[in-house]
Amino acid sequence: MKKKxxxxxxxxVDINEGQRLVKLITPGIKKTxxxxxxxxxxxxxxxxxxxxxxxxxxxxxxxxxxxxTKLLVAFMAGKDSTVGIDLVAMNVNDILTAGAEPLFFLDxxxxxxxxxxxxxxxxxxxxxxxLQAGCxxxxxxxxxxPGLYKSGEYDLAGFAVGVVERKKIIDGSTIKAGDIIIGLxxxxxxxxxxxxxxxxxxxxxxxDIKKRVKGLKGRTLGSALLEPTRIYVKPVLKxxxxxxxxxxxxxxxxxxxxxxxxxxxxxLRAEIKRGSWPVPPIFRLIQRGGDVEEAEMLRTFxxxxxxxxxxxxxxxxxxxKALEKAGEKASIIGEAGRKKPSExxxxxxxxxxx
Numbered sequence: 001m002k003k004k005x006x007x008x009x010x011x012x013v014d015i016n017e018g019q020r021l022v023k024l025i026t027p028g029i030k031k032t033x034x035x036x037x038x039x040x041x042x043x044x045x046x047x048x049x050x051x052x053x054x055x056x057x058x059x060x061x062x063x064x065x066x067x068x069t070k071l072l073v074a075f076m077a078g079k080d081s082t083v084g085i086d087l088v089a090m091n092v093n094d095i096l097t098a099g100a101e102p103l104f105f106l107d108x109x110x111x112x113x114x115x116x117x118x119x120x121x122x123x124x125x126x127x128x129x130x131l132q133a134g135c136x137x138x139x140x141x142x143x144x145x146p147g148l149y150k151s152g153e154y155d156l157a158g159f160a161v162g163v164v165e166r167k168k169i170i171d172g173s174t175i176k177a178g179d180i181i182i183g184l185x186x187x188x189x190x191x192x193x194x195x196x197x198x199x200x201x202x203x204x205x206x207x208d209i210k211k212r213v214k215g216l217k218g219r220t221l222g223s224a225l226l227e228p229t230r231i232y233v234k235p236v237l238k239x240x241x242x243x244x245x246x247x248x249x250x251x252x253x254x255x256x257x258x259x260x261x262x263x264x265x266x267x268l269r270a271e272i273k274r275g276s277w278p279v280p281p282i283f284r285l286i287q288r289g290g291d292v293e294e295a296e297m298l299r300t301f302x303x304x305x306x307x308x309x310x311x312x313x314x315x316x317x318x319x320x321k322a323l324e325k326a327g328e329k330a331s332i333i334g335e336a337g338r339k340k341p342s343e344x345x346x347x348x349x350x351x352x353x354x
Contacts, residue, residue: 012146017114021142024120028127032137036103039138046139048104048161057166061100064159065090069194070226075153076209077222080118083156084125085132086191089229090252091160092133093307096233097248097263099170099240100162102135108157109142112149122156125228132231135160170240172247172263172310175336179246180316181260181270183333184236184323186306188227188282192253193301197225200290216281224282232307235326239309243319247310251302258299260308261345269339274350277331279304287354294353303353310336 008015026041038047052058067086074083084107092102107126109119119142130137149155164170189197201207201221209222216224239245247263260270283304287297297303309330311319316332323330339345 012113013144014114017116018142018144021114021116021119021123024116025123025127028124029137032127032130032135034103034134034136037136037138041139043139046104046106048136048138052163055163055165058163059166059169061095061098061162061164062160063091063094064157065094066155066157067191069198070189070191071153071155072198073194073209073222073225077226079222079226080121080125082125082226082228084122084127085129085228085231086125087156087158088126088129088133088135088160089231090191091158092129092135092162092231092233093229093250094252095160095162096236096307097170097250098162098164099168099237099245099248100164101237102133102160102162102233104136104138104161105130105133106138106159107140108159109140109154110149110156111144111154112146112151114142114144115152118152119154122154126158129231133233135162168240170245170248173265175246175263175265175268175310177268177336177338178313179310179336180313180332181272181334181336182309182311182316182319182323183277183305183331184230184232184307184309185277185329185331186251186280186302186304187230188224188280190229190252190302190306192255194225196290196292196300197286200286200292201225205289213285215285230306230328232328235323235328236307236309238326239319239322242322243311243315245309245311249308251305251308253300255297255299255301255303256305257295257344257346263310264336264345267339268336269343270334270346271337272334272346272348274348274353276333276350277304279353284354297354298348305333308333
C-alpha cells in the first residue's frame with residue numbers, strides 16, 4: 001500500500017480555510033466600494049480610476065502603518081473586532097494631514113494558522129474603518145506562516161492612498177506666529193505607547209484586563225485600552241472646504257514633542273497650554289501607576305489630543321463650532337510663536353497635565 005505524501009495542509013497551511021475567509025468577508029468589503037473601483041475581488045491587482053473629476057492637478061498621498069503592540073492587548077482580551085479600525089485610522093489620519101481624501105486601502109494579515117472566523121472579525125473592523133473614512137477596501141493579503149506566530153496571534157499592516165489638489169496641499173508652510181493650535185480630542189491611547197502602558201498596567205500593577213478598574217469611570221481595563229482610534233477624515237475634510245487650514249499633525253508615536261514640529265516652518269515653535277483640554281482617565285492611570293514623568297508621557301502618548309490643526313486666530317471659534325457640529329470634540333490648546341535658537345520646538349505653559 002502506497003503511503004500518502006506530505007500535503008500543504010499537513011505542513012500547517014489550510015487553503016480551504018482561506019477560501020472560507022473570502023466568503024465571510026466579501027459582503028462587508030463590497031459595502032466599502034467607491035465608483036472609481038474598476039476591479040472585482042480576487043484579482044492579482046486592484047484597479048482604481050485615476051480620473052479625478054474637478055481636479056486640475058491631483059497629487060496622490062500615501063501611507064503605511066500597523067497597530068503595534070495594541071494587538072497583544074487584543075489577544076489578552078480575546079477581542080478582535082476593533083483593531084481593524086485602528087489599522088485604517090493610523091493610515092488615513094496620516095494622509096489627512098496633507099488635506100487628502102482617502103481613496104482606497106489595502107491590508108496585510110499574517111498569522112501562523114489561519115482561523116477564518118477570527119480573521120473575519122478583524123477584517124470586519126477594517127471595513128468599518130474604511131466606511132468611516134470613505135475609502136474602498138480594494139485588496140489585501142492573508143499570509144499563513146506556520147511557526148512564525150504563536151497560536152491565535154497575528155500581525156496587521158495597512159496601506160492607504162488618497163488625493164489632494166496640488167494648490168490645496170496642507171504642509172504648514174504658511175503658518176505664522178499668532179496662529180492658533182486646535183486639538184481634536186482622542187478616544188484614548190489610539191495605537192501608540194502600548195509597550196509602556198503594558199509595562200505599567202500589567203507588569204508593575206498586575207491589573208486584570210477583564211476587570212473594572214478604579215478611575216476608569218466603571219470601564220474594564222480592556223475596554224479602555226481597546227477603544228478604537230478616532231478617524232478624523234470626514235469632519236476635517238468638511239472644515240478644510242470652509243476655512244484655511246495651514247497645518248495638521250497626527251499625534252501618534254512621539255506624542256506632542258515629535259509630531260507637532262513636523263509641520264512648523266523654521267523659526268517657529270508651538271506653545272501648548274496644559275489644562276486646555278480634558279485628559280482621558282487611562283492616561284492618568286498609566287502616569288500615576290508607573291510614576292511616569294510628564295515629559296515622557298507627552299513624547300509617548302497623545303494624552304487626549306489625537307490630531308492638531310493650525311489656523312488663523314480669527315477662525316478659531318468657528319472651526320471649533322464646525323467640528324463639534326460634525327461630531328468631534330475640540331479645544332484651542334495653544335498658538336504658534338517665534339522660536340529662539342536655544343528654545344525647543346514645543347513648549348508648555350500652565351499647571352502640570354497630571
